[in-house]
Amino acid sequence: MKISFIGAGSMAEAIIAGLIEKNICRGQDIFVTNREDREKLGQLERRYGIQSTYDMEGLIKNADMVIFAVKPKDADSALQKIQPYIQSDTFFISVMAGISIAFMEEKLKVPCAVARAMPNTSASVGKSATAVAFNQYASVNQRELAATVFSSIGITAVVEENKLDAITALSGSGPAYIYYVVEAMEQSAREIGLDSNMAKQLILQTLAGAAEMLGTSDCPASELRKAVTSPGGTTEAGIKILQKNNVEDAFIQCIKAAAEQSKRLGQIHDSKHLV
Ligand SMILES: NC(=O)C1=CN([C@@H]2O[C@H](COP(=O)(O)OP(=O)(O)OC[C@H]3O[C@@H](n4cnc5c(N)ncnc54)[C@H](O)[C@@H]3O)[C@@H](O)[C@H]2O)C=CC1
Ligand SMILES: O=C(O)[C@@H]1CCC=N1
Numbered sequence: 001m002k003i004s005f006i007g008a009g010s011m012a013e014a015i016i017a018g019l020i021e022k023n024i025c026r027g028q029d030i031f032v033t034n035r036e037d038r039e040k041l042g043q044l045e046r047r048y049g050i051q052s053t054y055d056m057e058g059l060i061k062n063a064d065m066v067i068f069a070v071k072p073k074d075a076d077s078a079l080q081k082i083q084p085y086i087q088s089d090t091f092f093i094s095v096m097a098g099i100s101i102a103f104m105e106e107k108l109k110v111p112c113a114v115a116r117a118m119p120n121t122s123a124s125v126g127k128s129a130t131a132v133a134f135n136q137y138a139s140v141n142q143r144e145l146a147a148t149v150f151s152s153i154g155i156t157a158v159v160e161e162n163k164l165d166a167i168t169a170l171s172g173s174g175p176a177y178i179y180y181v182v183e184a185m186e187q188s189a190r191e192i193g194l195d196s197n198m199a200k201q202l203i204l205q206t207l208a209g210a211a212e213m214l215g216t217s218d219c220p221a222s223e224l225r226k227a228v229t230s231p232g233g234t235t236e237a238g239i240k241i242l243q244k245n246n247v248e249d250a251f252i253q254c255i256k257a258a259a260e261q262s263k264r265l266g267q268i269h270d271s272k273h274l275v
Helices: 010-021 038-048 056-061 072-085 101-108 121-125 140-152 161-172 174-191 196-216 221-228 234-244 247-274
Strands: 003-006 030-033 065-068 091-094 113-118 128-134 154-158
Touching: 003 010, 003 056, 010 030, 010 038, 010 121, 010 128, 010 140, 030 038, 030 056, 056 072, 065 072, 065 140, 072 101, 072 247, 091 101, 091 140, 101 113, 101 247, 113 140, 113 161, 121 128, 128 140, 128 161, 140 154, 161 174, 161 247, 174 196, 174 247, 196 221, 234 247
Parallel strands: 003 030, 003 065, 065 091, 091 113, 128 154
Antiparallel strands: 113 128
16 A cells, blocks of 8 residues: 655654554555655655655655645645646545545545545554544545554544544644643652652553553543542542632633634635635
């Protein structure tokens, strides 16, 4: 299977790393391009044994799947650049936040299989949570190909496109929320006099253990939390501060704001293409 990446940033690299790690593709069958950063392409070639090129025609025409991973603001110009090489058998998968399948179909002009996917950067360690929606031209084989690729870098769900703004907010952006909590835990560890390296190990194991408990226990998160929280104990003292500071509400607002932003990114592009 040959896979081409348009865009060579954080998300493209995370998927490439996962594909190579899981032996889904040989390095020689992965092609990547970016706007103009040759040094970055050289780094990716050395790191993963993949190929880089600025030959858009070869990149599109020789690929079983084209993964489009540029920022939403660059969608228009990058789509224009590749449009002349799109054929009816092209399989185009966007990982862009917010940008609708209808917008991409309009810009690609040629009726072809289009998917809108939302992975996350944990793809680089085979732990992405990916959701994907397909247009009407995606064949059974192409759907299976996408499932193979995304399942190799984590778990995959096929969804209706109208769920993708919410999923982008929840699991696309999700790793950043967890890193934010870890940053706060690391800072507090320093302030209460713990060695940074040791604190990092303790935090990591605590996260991994809690994730495994959530995945294997029959109890909901609220029950698992209760089991940690002894009346009059340390956890209760800590959680009281989170409650006083409305942290739960802040997280809910955070995810709602991210979902709104995903919608907004789509609307900006949709309104441009209606003009
Ligand atoms: N970073 C993340 O955690 C996630 C990002 N995404 C989506 O992935 C996409 C890429 O995000 P990142 O990798 O974080 O961005 P990034 O800024 O790290 O990478 C963007 C890449 O696109 C390239 N590019 C821009 N214009 C181009 C053009 N005209 N032709 C060819 N290449 C062009 C840039 O050179 C760069 O290599 C975004 O649309 C984002 O919404 C989706 C899920 C998670
Ligand atoms: O922040 C963003 O817009 C992208 C989409 C999901 C994660 N990162």
